[in-house]
Amino acid sequence: MATDARFERINTVLDRRQMDLTVLMEHVNKPHNLSAIVRTADAVGVHDLHAIWHDQDLERSNFYSSGSNNWTRVHRQPDIDTAVDTLKQQGMQILATNLSDSAIDFREVDYTKPTAIILGTERFGISERALELADQHIVVPMMGMVQSLNVSVASALILYEAQRQRDIAGLYQHAQGVEAQEKQRLLFEGCH
Amino acid sequence: MATDARFERINTVLDRRQMDLTVLMEHVNKPHNLSAIVRTADAVGVHDLHAIWHDQDLERSNFYSSGSNNWTRVHRQPDIDTAVDTLKQQGMQILATNLSDSAIDFREVDYTKPTAIILGTERFGISERALELADQHIVVPMMGMVQSLNVSVASALILYEAQRQRDIAGLYQHAQGVEAQEKQRLLFEGCH
Numbered sequence: 380m381a382t383d384a385r386f387e388r389i390n391t392v393l394d395r396r397q398m399d400l401t402v403l404m405e406h407v408n409k410p411h412n413l414s415a416i417v418r419t420a421d422a423v424g425v426h427d428l429h430a431i432w433h434d435q436d437l438e439r440s441n442f443y444s445s446g447s448n449n450w451t452r453v454h455r456q457p458d459i460d461t462a463v464d465t466l467k468q469q470g471m472q473i474l475a476t477n478l479s480d481s482a483i484d485f486r487e488v489d490y491t492k493p494t495a496i497i498l499g500t501e502r503f504g505i506s507e508r509a510l511e512l513a514d515q516h517i518v519v520p521m522m523g524m525v526q527s528l529n530v531s532v533a534s535a536l537i538l539y540e541a542q543r544q545r546d547i548a549g550l551y552q553h554a555q556g557v558e559a560q561e562k563q564r565l566l567f568e569g570c571h
Numbered sequence: 572m573a574t575d576a577r578f579e580r581i582n583t584v585l586d587r588r589q590m591d592l593t594v595l596m597e598h599v600n601k602p603h604n605l606s607a608i609v610r611t612a613d614a615v616g617v618h619d620l621h622a623i624w625h626d627q628d629l630e631r632s633n634f635y636s637s638g639s640n641n642w643t644r645v646h647r648q649p650d651i652d653t654a655v656d657t658l659k660q661q662g663m664q665i666l667a668t669n670l671s672d673s674a675i676d677f678r679e680v681d682y683t684k685p686t687a688i689i690l691g692t693e694r695f696g697i698s699e700r701a702l703e704l705a706d707q708h709i710v711v712p713m714m715g716m717v718q719s720l721n722v723s724v725a726s727a728l729i730l731y732e733a734q735r736q737r738d739i740a741g742l743y744q745h746a747q748g749v750e751a752q753e754k755q756r757l758l759f760e761g762c763h
């Protein structure tokens with residue numbers, strides 16, 4: 380792509396970014412899941428993601444070298460209390476994905492509000508503490524024998540429901556977009 | 572779970588199966604993608620999946636031993652022409668997922684009709700021949716910088732749109748369900 384066209388493209392994408400929509404990953408460990416989640420986030424205009432990792436968690440280097448996270452930011456959080464506190468201070472509703480009867484269908488939520496979606500670890504799901512701190516528990520309905528979906532699949536279904544609602548509400552036309560400094564950084568890196 | 576309850580559960584799941592909704596995977600190779608696709612298929616009531624593989628394709632043994640494909644059937648197809656022919660003879664509309672301008676938004680399709688969704692290989696996407704044979708090309712809209720979604724993510728978004736439409740149309744209440752012989756097999760295996 381010619382540099383001018385590419386510059387325009389990056390500009391447009393960054394202007395549509397939904398700064399009040401985010402994901403908080405609680406010990407999501409597998410590089411292929413992290414990479415799929417970040418790609419989907421980028422595709423629906425999420426710019427900031429948050430993650431809590433144990434030091435011993437994963438092959439994160441694999442993930443960081445995959446290139447799929449160049450267009451978004453993954454902020455490392457020390458623990459769930461701090462993470463949720465930070466997001467609540469930004470006025471976000473906190474949704475915990477959870478496979479239980481207390482959870483409502485993910486399509487019933489209003490995602491045009493500032494929203495953070497908590498995703499659980501592959502093996503054991505979301506922590507008790509995260510469930511406690513959340514404003515709402517949500518679930519993707521399942522009609523089969525398998526107990527849970529892949530975490531990147533579940534997050535994509537929720538993020539694209541948010542995209543659908545926000546598109547209808549005109550939130551991509553009138554987006555806040557990323558702040559000037561981040562924009563400069565990405566335009567510089569993306570066009571050189 | 573007590574055997575009676577488990578028997579009931581399996582019965583109900585198999586009676587809701589959508590025998591006229593399927594996926595055709597063209598050289599989808601990575602075990603974690605195959606496993607995520609099969610889990611999602613099970614969750615929306617797809618019982619039969621189709622796959623074309625090269626002999627040298629993947630670590631398929633990994634996939635077969637993961638257990639996630641116990642509740643669905645993956646039929647191996649020799650080539651794309653035979654596969655599409657088989658599905659067309661079953662009266663299915665053939666949708667090819669494709670990242671091009673000729674593709675329509677995946678949400679505009681009527682999935683209450685008998686439907687097969689073709690998914691492309693991780694690296695290169697769908698073949699020219701598959702695009703030729705398809706009735707329609709569909710795309711999941713993307714508003715970011717990354718070019719494509721993970722294949723299990725893309726298929727899940729499409730399958731859950733089908734689930735949404737079919738649920739509204741009452742197709743889970745009045746499903747064909749799996750045939751008697753397959754039902755016996757799964758009830759036997761699942762309760763022993």
Ligand SMILES: C[S@@+](CC[C@H](N)C(=O)[O-])C[C@H]1O[C@@H](n2cnc3c(N)ncnc32)[C@H](O)[C@@H]1O
Pocket residue numbers: 476477478497498499500501502503504505517518519520521526527528529530531533534
């Ligand atoms: C593989 S699941 C964890 C399964 C774990 N055994 C449990 O019971 O929670 C990993 C994460 O994927 C997400 N997830 C998977 N299936 C989901 C569903 N049907 N609805 C909502 N979230 C789901 C949740 O974030 C979950 O914590």
Ligand SMILES: C[S@@+](CC[C@H](N)C(=O)[O-])C[C@H]1O[C@@H](n2cnc3c(N)ncnc32)[C@H](O)[C@@H]1O
Pocket residue numbers: 668669670689690691692693694695696697709710711712713718719720721722723725726
């Ligand atoms: C990673 S993509 C292949 C990318 C490849 N470079 C191309 O240009 O097609 C693998 C498969 O995922 C599916 N896929 C990925 N993103 C999609 C999207 N936005 N819409 C529809 N299907 C998509 C398609 O089946 C595609 O063949």
